[in-house]
Amino acid sequence: MNEYFPLLIPFLDSYIVLAQTDSTMLEMNRITRHLKKGNGGDESQRSGKHILAVQAITQTQGLGRKDNKWISPPGGLWLSLQYSHECFVPSFSLYIGHCLHKALLGLFPALRDRLAIKWTNDLMLQDRKLCGILIRHSETPEGDHLYQTGIGLNLNNPIDFSLMPYQAVSLGEEIGFPLDISYFAYVILMEIFQNVSLLTKQEEYISYCNEYLYAKNRRVRIVADNTSETGVLLGINVNGSLCLECGAPGKEIWSGTLSLC
Ligand code: ATP
Numbered sequence: 001m002n003e004y005f006p007l008l009i010p011f012l013d014s015y016i017v018l019a020q021t022d023s024t025m026l027e028m029n030r031i032t033r034h035l036k037k038g039n040g041g042d043e044s045q046r047s048g049k050h051i052l053a054v055q056a057i058t059q060t061q062g063l064g065r066k067d068n069k070w071i072s073p074p075g076g077l078w079l080s081l082q083y084s085h086e087c088f089v090p091s092f093s094l095y096i097g098h099c100l101h102k103a104l105l106g107l108f109p110a111l112r113d114r115l116a117i118k119w120t121n122d123l124m125l126q127d128r129k130l131c132g133i134l135i136r137h138s139e140t141p142e143g144d145h146l147y148q149t150g151i152g153l154n155l156n157n158p159i160d161f162s163l164m165p166y167q168a169v170s171l172g173e174e175i176g177f178p179l180d181i182s183y184f185a186y187v188i189l190m191e192i193f194q195n196v197s198l199l200t201k202q203e204e205y206i207s208y209c210n211e212y213l214y215a216k217n218r219r220v221r222i223v224a225d226n227t228s229e230t231g232v233l234l235g236i237n238v239n240g241s242l243c244l245e246c247g248a249p250g251k252e253i254w255s256g257t258l259s260l261c
Helices: 024-036 043-047 092-107 171-175 181-194 196-200 202-211
Strands: 014-021 052-063 069-072 077-085 115-118 122-125 128-139 145-153 219-224 227-236 242-246 248-253 257-260
Touching (some): 052 181, 069 145, 077 181, 092 196, 145 181, 181 196, 227 248
Parallel strands (some): 014 052
Antiparallel strands (some): 077 145, 115 122, 122 128, 128 145, 227 242
């Protein structure tokens, strides 16, 4: 029996569920290219304004940042979403992180003290990684900003030998009962679309991220390309950069991978 069903989300133009694919993000790109070439579809599909989501039961080459791989066995929520917005939003990944956090807390309020947003793009349960978020941005010829969001959420997939080295955690294992993946997809997508007006008020969701910020007031290291900064994490600035106390108070960091020292 296939537990998945087409989701009734009014904001979405298409929702595609696959048993297996290499990566939902790559699949979404292939579908978009296909439609843009004029292979079927209506005007919105060809213009790239089509709001599309692709979910897979398993991914064979799930993507992380740069060359990172996202391990995606059956049981997790592996979902990509394509959404076009009229202006550039530098902190888009924090917007998505805040939506995911709110959606999960809405379902499990008891997680409040343990579920945290890791700048810029993960959700942590205690000190373990529950969810990864991958954002890709591009500009369309019409001047719109296309945001592709990949969400990898460990729901029912057990933390076996393949995930153990990454200090991953699975929500179902943590809660103690299996979770309905389709329902989580629904709740998360609704949270993202219902809050879209906040994209013009980034101080609101950044203040939310600061409230639930992972490693706040702890000593962290941020590694980006060939540079590394160490210091006490003070918070996220209103522009989305990270505020780190390292010698000079309040140094702004724009990108990098954060780890505890
Ligand atoms: P950053 O903080 O910069 O995003 P990252 O190390 O968290 O860096 P990502 O690209 O977000 O990197 O995620 C990919 C990484 O997450 C992998 O390199 C691996 O360490 C870990 N990982 C892979 N699959 C999973 C999973 N299912 N659950 C938790 N962690 C995973």
